[in-house]
Amino acid sequence: MNGHTNTNGTHLPSTQKAAQFDPKTKSVQINNVPIPSIKPHEILVKVHAASLCHSDLMLFEPNEQGLTLGEDGPFTMGHEACGTVVSTGSEVKGFKPGEKIGWLPIVDCCFDCEECGIHNLYCERGTSKVQGMTVDGYFQQYCAIAWRNAVHIPDDMDLDCCAPLFCAGCTAFNAVTDTIFELKGEPSTTWIAVIGCGGLGTASSSIVEAIHTNEPSSGHLGIQYLKAYGYKIVGVDLNPQALKxxxxxxxxxxxxxxTDTDYITQIRSITGKGCHAAINFTNSVQAYASTPDLLRMNGVLMVTGIPQKPLQFQAMDLSMTRFRLRGSNNGTTPRLEKCIEFSHKHGIKPHVTQFSLEEFPKMVELMEKGTQTGRLGVLFK
Structure with a gap:
């Protein structure tokens, strides 16, 4: 028999096509794979859209973050997506077939320990995995997710462009809200620098020899969130289109x-004594090294982009509070809910260029070249 009937009576095919990473050859393949079966704590989702994140490229590159990416055989890439509920396991609460949802990618965690309250990747069990990075992700039409990772998407939000909100969007939103938490002034007189506005490029300058945004469009989304909160914004990027x-x-x-070789002097002049905070979305060590020059005394440097190599800061700068160092990330489900609510209220949307699944290798190539702005995604229709 071709296909099978799901628990809620929905007839599904037996197999589907998936964009997979092969750890042995470090290459992308379009393979036929089974439709996943769900466990009691899981939701089977029909993926509407999935988008490519720059951190997906870590699969192809060595890293110094202690990350082990991939297990024995090929697995499906992708860790940001959205779709509709097909069926739910017996332990699932609050979700039913047909609802629009998005979700976070950490699985095999408990969701309840102190560590999970900060980030599920560090669950005390020590068994956490990242869908799309170590186990099957979302560049396939059907996927299984942990229900406690999921949030509802309002009916009037367009699923075609929602997928990036579930990594780039919530990363940017959390970076903005964590930065705001550290600030005291009125938004209308408070300056925040966004380093990496959404494009990629190379240069040799005081702030960067190479800016590669960790989330190509996180900076772009971060500006939208900051604007919605009413802050004054300075953007720094090497890509003219991203600056536009x-x-x-x-x-x-x-x-x-x-082109603006004296930009640090200009920024300090425009803002008075420097920016009150700077959010760095890049994965450039050089960009991080020079970001403190944009800050006034006791300014906040928000670490959001993740370089492959370690960052270095002067202990005296931190101990004397020349600037404060904070970190932010994609967070947990309660924070994701706030991000979606805020994005919906203020009409914040990612910019996504869509492809077919068969064009996935081309998407990876484009991202590696760093010539695109916004997100690259696949629509499953």
Missing amino acids: EAVNSGADHVFNPK
Whole structure:
């Protein structure tokens, strides 16, 4: 028999196509794979859209973060997606077939320990895995997810462009809200720098020899969130198109270190004594090393992008509170709910260029070249 009937009576095919990473060859393949069966704590989702994140490229590159990416055989890539509920396991609460949902990618965690309250990747069990990075992810039409990772998407939100909100979006939103938590002034007189506005590029300058955004569009989304909160924004990026989008999103001033060689002096002049905070979305060590020069005394440097190599800061700068160092990430489900609510209320949308699944290798190639702005995604229709 071709296909099988799901627990709620929905007839599904037996197999599907998936974009997979082969750890042995470090290559991408489009393979036929089974439709997953769900466990009691899981939801079977029909994926509507999935998007490619720059951190997906870590699969192809060595890293110094202690991450083990991939297990024995090929697995399906993708850790940000959205879709509709097909069926639910016996332990699932609050979700039913047909509902629109998005979700976070950490599985095999308990969700209840102290560590999970901060980030599920560090669950005290020590068994956490990342869908799309170590086990099957979402570049396939049907996937199984942990129900406690999921949140509802309002009916009037467009699923075509929602997928990036479930990594890039919540990362940017949490970076913005964590930064705001550290600040005391009125938004209308408080300056925040966004380093990495959504594009990629290379240069040799005081702030970067290479800016590669960890989340290509996190910076773009971060500007939208900051604008919605009413803050003054300075954008820094090497990609002219990304800076144009930053202006369209509400940035008050933008600078390209390639052409604005005195941009640090200009930014300090515009903001008075420097920015009150800077959110770095890049994975450039050089960008991080020079970001403190943009800050006034006791400014906040928010670490969001993750370079492959360790960052270094002067202990005296931190002990004397020349600047404060904070970190932010994609967070937990309660924070994801707030991100979706805020994005819906303020009409914040990612910019996504869509492809077919068969074009997935082309998407990876484009991201590796770093010539695109916004997100690259696949629509399953």
